[in-house]
Amino acid sequence: MTSEAQRIEIEAERDVRxxxxxxxxxxxxxxxxxxxxxxxxxxxxxxxxxxxVHACQGYISIETSRRGEAIGLRIVAQDDxxxxxxxxxxxxxxxxxxxxxxxxxxxTKRLMDEFDISSEPGKGTCISVSKWK
Amino acid sequence: xxxxxSELGDSAVDCLRRRVLDQVxxxxxxxxxxDLSGVExxxxxxxxxxxxxxxxxxxxxxxxxxxxxxxxxxASLVDLGTxxxxxxxxxxxxxxxxxxxxxx
Numbered sequence: 256m257t258s259e260a261q262r263i264e265i266e267a268e269r270d271v272r273x274x275x276x277x278x279x280x281x282x283x284x285x286x287x288x289x290x291x292x293x294x295x296x297x298x299x300x301x302x303x304x305x306x307x308v309h310a311c312q313g314y315i316s317i318e319t320s321r322r323g324e325a326i327g328l329r330i331v332a333q334d335d336x337x338x339x340x341x342x343x344x345x346x347x348x349x350x351x352x353x354x355x356x357x358x359x360x361x362x363t364k365r366l367m368d369e370f371d372i373s374s375e376p377g378k379g380t381c382i383s384v385s386k387w388k
Numbered sequence: 389x390x391x392x393x394s395e396l397g398d399s400a401v402d403c404l405r406r407r408v409l410d411q412v413x414x415x416x417x418x419x420x421x422x423d424l425s426g427v428e429x430x431x432x433x434x435x436x437x438x439x440x441x442x443x444x445x446x447x448x449x450x451x452x453x454x455x456x457x458x459x460x461x462x463a464s465l466v467d468l469g470t471x472x473x474x475x476x477x478x479x480x481x482x483x484x485x486x487x488x489x490x491x492x
Contacts, residue, residue: 268397275395275429290460293428297464300431308433348469359432362468 260318263303265334271303274315281317282328286388295328295386298366301359302332302382310336310379320385327368327387338376346372389481391423391456396434405441412450419488420445421481425456432468435475442474453478453487 261281263274278299282292299315306313313334320329339345348361364370367384374380390408392400408420422438424430430438442452454477457465478484 272395290463293460294464296429297431300429304431304433362432365467366464
């Protein structure tokens with residue numbers, strides 16, 4: 256069950272900053288401590304910058320997520336970019352196509368509790384991550 | 389010594405790199421200390437750019453050390469993964485100066 260989704264279109268660098276701030280604020284107001292809120296912020300920074308660097312357009316959506324008693328934050332990053340040819344490869348440490356250290360996707364996975372990715376070359380990529388309180 | 393405030397956006401880090409490289413070249417510096425205490429979010433893109441600054445200053449004859457990473461930021465850095473050997477951190481300004489003077 257989810258509620259209160261906030262959606263931020265990612266077209267420029269300032270949108271990346273806005274997405275990060277929105278996610279950190281949402282995490283703080285859900286009661287995540289500072290360290291874990293910044294982990295969520297770092298994951299969102301990674302996802303939003305991926306959209307900005309690799310795709311033309313996309314969005315980040317941030318919403319509260321509930322599963323039974325558990326409450327958390329769910330973030331979806333959707334873009335219409337080139338997609339990822341080899342997902343297994345992209346999820347390995349030190350694989351990079353451009354500009355990052357090649358730790359972005361595996362790093363994002365480690366920062367969050369849940370990580371789902373689907374991608375189709377030529378169509379785009381959708382990554383969904385959650386962190387539970 | 390340079391200090392970074394707020395986020396490690398592309399434009400902010402590019403500006404930092406230009407400033408650092410100019411200073412190293414013009415003043416023949418042997419060491420650069422970059423203070424990250426104002427930074428809350430370091431993603432892999434920002435990290436890559438910081439590592440690049442360290443590599444570039446080395447080509448100008450100066451070692452770069454980083455300092456001031458906040459405790460709340462450390463967990464994210466660990467999860468991001470193995471950091472490059474060019475990302476060398478010192479505890480504070482004194483430790484940075486000591487590291488540089490050992491070299492000379």
